[in-house]
Amino acid sequence: MTASDVQSPDDIGSDQVNVTCTVNGKPAAFSVPPHRTLMDALRYQLGLTGTKTCCAEGECGACTVIIDGAGVNSCLMLAAEAEGRDIVTIEGLGAEKPRGICDLQESFLEAGAVQCGFCIPGQVMAAEYLLRTNPDPSVEEIREGMSGNLCRCAGYQRIVAAVQMTAQKRAIP
Amino acid sequence: MRYYRPVTTVEAVAALASEPQTSRILVGGTDLLVALRHKAVQPKLVVDIKGVQDLSAPITVDDEGITFGPTATMSDVVAHPVVREWFPALVEAAVVVGSVAIRNRASLIANSANGSPAADTSPPLVALSASVTIASVSGERTVPLREFFLASRSTLCGPGEMVISMRVPRPAPGSSSAFERMTRRRGVDLATCSVGAVVDGNGAMTVGLGAVGPTTLQGGPVAPVDLSSQDEMQRAIEALVATATPIADVRAGKPYRTAMIRVLTRRALLRAAGRRNDRGALPDVLGGSSSSTIQADPTIGRRSS
Numbered sequence: 001m002t003a004s005d006v007q008s009p010d011d012i013g014s015d016q017v018n019v020t021c022t023v024n025g026k027p028a029a030f031s032v033p034p035h036r037t038l039m040d041a042l043r044y045q046l047g048l049t050g051t052k053t054c055c056a057e058g059e060c061g062a063c064t065v066i067i068d069g070a071g072v073n074s075c076l077m078l079a080a081e082a083e084g085r086d087i088v089t090i091e092g093l094g095a096e097k098p099r100g101i102c103d104l105q106e107s108f109l110e111a112g113a114v115q116c117g118f119c120i121p122g123q124v125m126a127a128e129y130l131l132r133t134n135p136d137p138s139v140e141e142i143r144e145g146m147s148g149n150l151c152r153c154a155g156y157q158r159i160v161a162a163v164q165m166t167a168q169k170r171a172i173p
Numbered sequence: 174m175r176y177y178r179p180v181t182t183v184e185a186v187a188a189l190a191s192e193p194q195t196s197r198i199l200v201g202g203t204d205l206l207v208a209l210r211h212k213a214v215q216p217k218l219v220v221d222i223k224g225v226q227d228l229s230a231p232i233t234v235d236d237e238g239i240t241f242g243p244t245a246t247m248s249d250v251v252a253h254p255v256v257r258e259w260f261p262a263l264v265e266a267a268v269v270v271g272s273v274a275i276r277n278r279a280s281l282i283a284n285s286a287n288g289s290p291a292a293d294t295s296p297p298l299v300a301l302s303a304s305v306t307i308a309s310v311s312g313e314r315t316v317p318l319r320e321f322f323l324a325s326r327s328t329l330c331g332p333g334e335m336v337i338s339m340r341v342p343r344p345a346p347g348s349s350s351a352f353e354r355m356t357r358r359r360g361v362d363l364a365t366c367s368v369g370a371v372v373d374g375n376g377a378m379t380v381g382l383g384a385v386g387p388t389t390l391q392g393g394p395v396a397p398v399d400l401s402s403q404d405e406m407q408r409a410i411e412a413l414v415a416t417a418t419p420i421a422d423v424r425a426g427k428p429y430r431t432a433m434i435r436v437l438t439r440r441a442l443l444r445a446a447g448r449r450n451d452r453g454a455l456p457d458v459l460g461g462s463s464s465s466t467i468q469a470d471p472t473i474g475r476r477s478s
């Protein structure tokens with residue numbers, strides 16, 4: 001909806017916003033107060049808690065999702081802005097796969113990149129976006145592409161290895 | 174807080190004018206959401222202009238220059254082949270903003286319109302003679318970007334107004350540009366100081382200076398000098414940074430900033446000059462112009478703006 005649907009003559013905009021969008025390939029509809037971030041709406045209204053909350057100000061990447069094909073921090077976006085958008089969260093990546101996890105997640109496990117695991121959904125989403133835009137990244141390109149994703153366990157070497165491993169797997173037809 | 178998504182510029186500026194002091198424009202949100210979270214701003218009305226149908230397209234190229242719309246993101250800027258060829262300094266500045274995920278959202282115009290003296294893309298845009306068009310309920314006006322900044326976080330775009338486009342003229346034949354920035358550490362840090370430099374075909378030099386004054390500053394133009402002469406270069410640099418009034422803050426002391434702005438100016442001038450016969454040759458590490466991927470020099474810092 002546009003906010004003007006509920007506007008009164010002296011009151012532009014609305015203090016409750018109805019949002020319809022696509023989440024992981026399925027239509028979703030929810031109603032949010034304007035200040036709610038997309039991160040919070042995903043977690044607390046849609047129950048998609050794979051998207052993590054950490055800094056909530058764009059510094060750590062734990063909340064990374066892919067919106068209309070672009071990797072973004074869901075903590076830096078109002079849920080109201082999601083109107084009409086196509087959102088992919090970590091839950092959407094492996095949903096169709098037999099083990100429920102995608103090839104990137106398999107590689108993260110194989111490479112031992114998952115330590116406490118908290119940063120991993122965001123790391124995987126950032127890596128997925130990187131590989132979609134650059135299927136054969138160099139180590140430097142991986143490091144730069146994922147530099148917005150922090151890991152407290154500091155498993156960066158293995159995270160980079162997991163991304164490289166996935167790129168190689170995907171290169172084989 | 175109320176949320177409003179207008180579909181025309183007229184609706185947008187009318188909404189802003191209805192609550193000039195308590196409304197905020199939302200485009201990329203990478204600054205606003207952080208400010209909201211910290212209650213640094215507490216708007217009653219947020220006007221999301223991404224649904225405005227009659228806004229300028231993100232990037233429009235014509236023979237005389239490039240027009241950016243409010244929804245042009247840093248990633249759009251970095252990936253655009255003509256922007257890369259004409260304005261390498263702007264691309265070098267855009268690619269150090271935040272992380273990939275932030276650049277995918279952060280608006281080029283908003284980076285200047287927020288009026289931070291440390292904004293990464295403002296110095297190159299000032300040096301490149303950018304201008305902005307501001308809309309309000311009483312009409313539109315266009316001003317040079319170097320006159321746009323009044324004080325820290327204060328610009329000619331007043332309450333109830335909105336920057337609707339930015340125009341950067343096509344560089345004169347034989348000219349080029351470069352950007353230099355220093356941060357305390359790589360990543361998520363504001364510039365300690367930064368310089369965008371333009372060197373013309375005949376050697377005339379202009380700079381935009383970041384984080385060494387209350388606003389982004391312009392230096393020059395100064396007349397061509399012999400780039401290999403230490404003395405001549407030193408005099409030119411002194412003239413170019415004469416407007417700088419660096420202060421001490423958590424990032425650096427005044428003497429350090431005073432010294433480093435000269436170092437960065439020299440580096441930016443020499444790189445811009447060296448690039449003049451080699452247009453469009455941004456280093457590979459910034460990503461191929463055909464690719465939409467953003468690949469930055471891993472040795473340069475980054476910061477969300």
Ligand code: FES
Nearest residue numbers: 056058060061075
């Ligand atoms: S929670 Fe969004 S970047 Fe940290």
Ligand code: FES
Nearest residue numbers: 117119151152153
């Ligand atoms: S695995 Fe623990 S924070 Fe990254």
